[in-house]
Amino acid sequence: MKLIVTVIHVPLSGGFWGLKDDQGQEYLPTNLDQKYAKAGLRLEIMAKEAEDYFSVQMWGTPVEILELKVL
């Protein structure tokens, strides 16, 4: 799936980086490179849902980023 998202910092479970689209849908990236971990950064990504992914974050839909473009 293709998504336009904003990078956000979520202050739960010790804090982590999440993605939020313009409709408010939340995504937990399983492989976001540290260089994109900046609050407010707009990204266009191609991603697929991470099927077997469990986390301490328990937040958003886990997604694996396949392609990424900074907007």
Place this chain on the structure above:
Amino acid sequence: MSWIGLIFIWTFASLSLWLLFKEEAHIRKYFGPSFIASFLIFLAYHLVLPSTFGYIRLAVYLFILFGGAFVLNIFSNNKIAFLSLLGASVFGLYQLDVQGLNLFFGQKATAENLDPQSELLIELEEGQRPKLLDKLAAKYGFSYEPAFKLQNPEQSDLDDFYALNIPEAALDQLSEIEEELKALQGVESLEENEILQLWEPQSAGAIGRSPKQPLLNDPGIAKMWAYEALNYNGLHRLLQEEGIRPKKKARIFILDTGVDAKHEDIKGQYRSVASEHDTDVQGHGTHCAGIAAAVSNNGKGVASAFPSSDFVEVSSIQVFPRSGGTTQRRIINAMLLAADKGADVVSMSLGGPSSDDRQKAYEEAVRYVNKKGGIVVVAAGNNGFDARRIVPASVNGVITVSALDPQLRKASFSNEVQHLNYGLAAPGVDIYSTMPNSKYDKMSGTSMATPYVAGTLGLLRALHPQLTTKEAYELLVKTGKQTADGQKTGPLIQPMQAVKALK
């Protein structure tokens, strides 16, 4: 100024002036009926209307009323002196009332005099449900619970009484809250729940009942709002004063990012499964372990539910790599390992999206843990939606924990557990606990609420080793506190009450 206080002053002034002008019939005729009218109202208030005053207090009133009036009458020959003394007496009585000194009128208790856990007691009309309080509970953030635990509620009206816990921030609105409650249709009566205490000096080392003066010496308690919300002071006092001893050392397993086994506030209660699980780079697992079972009263860090290290031991199974997520297979293997190692409680502050297959696999694992004697407790998740959408939160047989904030409202991020079989609530915002390398910090999440329940379950299992998941859940619901969002979160666990009910 209370209205009955005004009546008393009116009565006092009328009687005094009637005595002053007893020789002047044209003036006296006004004060006689005035005194009789006010005196009858005053008596009716104490003898006929529902009142918390006792007869001794009424006798004191009458003594002040007649004694004071007759003393004033000694000066009746000097009207200026008489009226000055009367004015001073009225002013003094008024001040005693408005200052809330409770000496004479005593209706208005200050918040300091009230039970911090249940400032108000209300009685609902027969057949009314406490749900009618929800709107006001939401407005002021108070919580409520049945005031009395009854084995046979059908034999008593006491089941209509509810205790209201007003948050500290709303205490300055206590009068408004009382007024609104009184005006609420379905509320029969309302009382301030004063702490009655004997007048006796306390020794320098005496322990106050305020959570701000904790029973334990762990310095981090000052940053633990959960210490008060869960009434750990009361719990520790109960365990200490009644000499309650464990029947076994219960074992709590933390399935997480690992646990720093050398942490100064954990090592005294830690038991290793294998060294690979005894380190924690991320910190999440160490934080959870401290919440569940930090060593209490050691002068270091934080406190947990246990007064000594012979109640529980905490163990770790690391299911997450250094960073990132993990797989269902790894989690289930960890659950099976914990069960085989004799877990009494398996605490899992983790989760992922639900599916039928995942449900089935987790259900089997939970069944295995249960058969081996373990109770599984898991986090509800942080999506802010129905916890049925994630696993293992929604798996049959687990106790699922939602998070509350310091106002005892549902944390905005917390998933809701009302559609699950075993949903409970615990503190989960700004939770102060252990971090790797003997450090401490705050974290938020249903991850943090879960080990509070795990710790309580560990305590219950230590006292009652055969307790099943269902029994433990029912006990914690029965003794739990209903909060403003309790419909969505389940009741807030109250460990002390649970231990009392277990006895």
